[in-house]
Amino acid sequence: MEYRQIEETAEWLKAHTNYRPQIAIILGSGTGELADAITERECFPYSEIPNYPISTVPGHKGQLIFGKLNGVDVMAMQGRFHYYEGYSMDQVTLPERVMKLLGIKTLLMTNAAGGMNPEFTPGDLMIVTDHINNFPEHPLRGRNDDRFGTRFPDMGEVYTRRLIKIAKQVAEEQHLILKEGIYIGSSGPTFETPAEYRLFHLWGADATGMSSVPEAIVAHHSGLEVFTLSVITNCPDSKVVKEVTHEEVQQVAATIQSRLTALFSGMLPLI
Numbered sequence: 001m002e003y004r005q006i007e008e009t010a011e012w013l014k015a016h017t018n019y020r021p022q023i024a025i026i027l028g029s030g031t032g033e034l035a036d037a038i039t040e041r042e043c044f045p046y047s048e049i050p051n052y053p054i055s056t057v058p059g060h061k062g063q064l065i066f067g068k069l070n071g072v073d074v075m076a077m078q079g080r081f082h083y084y085e086g087y088s089m090d091q092v093t094l095p096e097r098v099m100k101l102l103g104i105k106t107l108l109m110t111n112a113a114g115g116m117n118p119e120f121t122p123g124d125l126m127i128v129t130d131h132i133n134n135f136p137e138h139p140l141r142g143r144n145d146d147r148f149g150t151r152f153p154d155m156g157e158v159y160t161r162r163l164i165k166i167a168k169q170v171a172e173e174q175h176l177i178l179k180e181g182i183y184i185g186s187s188g189p190t191f192e193t194p195a196e197y198r199l200f201h202l203w204g205a206d207a208t209g210m211s212s213v214p215e216a217i218v219a220h221h222s223g224l225e226v227f228t229l230s231v232i233t234n235c236p237d238s239k240v241v242k243e244v245t246h247e248e249v250q251q252v253a254a255t256i257q258s259r260l261t262a263l264f265s266g267m268l269p270l271i
């Protein structure tokens with residue numbers, strides 16, 4: 001996407017809200033409660049925002065919310081753009097570029113994921129400590145725009161220890177158990193075959209999903225600090241073949257909403 005278009009989107013948002021948040025949140029499947037907890041809100045449906053694609057997945061609402069969460073100014077994306085919907089990587093990661101131009105410093109994300117780690121059960125929350133990019137296309141392929149970041153970005157600490165420490169501290173205060181692990185992102189829209197779940201686990205991944213990795217890469221490229229939390233919605237068992245459905249994923253995601261809202265709200269003042 002041309003810099004001019006990204007700038008156009010950022011300028012439009014700046015002209016339509018007086019909020020100048022430094023923290024952005026991307027809300028994945030079944031996190032409506034967190035979105036609803038944002039007060040003094042100004043909402044922009046994606047269809048109104050210049051150059052923004054429209055989210056097509058049931059359960060993903062499709063609006064940008066500016067407001068306050070636990071007293072802290074935030075901008076929250078209720079619904080993200082997935083590669084499997086047919087969007088280009090430029091479209092999938094437009095929001096992170098726009099965030100950069102809006103002055104966002106920190107990006108918090110959630111996603112739904114299948115858990116391959118045998119210690120995991122559905123309903124677990126997993127801090128993403130690192131990722132494996134298994135998408136067929138790299139979001140930074142093409143001419144590099146130095147205004148965002150360097151041609152060959154270091155990827156040693158995408159998910160900063162600082163934010164992980166804050167999450168653990170808040171979780172401890174709230175008596176909330178958080179798992180930790182590596183997230184592998186693939187294009188979807190199919191869930192994995194039993195062989196793929198096994199392969200991903202052998203590769204060192206603890207959870208698998210269809211988002212977040214392109215966003216994390218582009219955000220990190222332009223210097224944003226990233227924190228990602230996966231909601232483990234299903235745990236494949238290689239011996240018992242059990243169907244995974246979008247409905248099941250959404251239902252499990254719904255059960256953890258209050259824990260997620262409490263965790264993110266608790267983290268914000270400490271960031």
Ligand code: HPA
Nearest residue numbers: 112113114191208209210
């Ligand atoms: N695989 C990929 N994406 C997912 C899964 C899964 O098992 N569960 C929720 N999102």
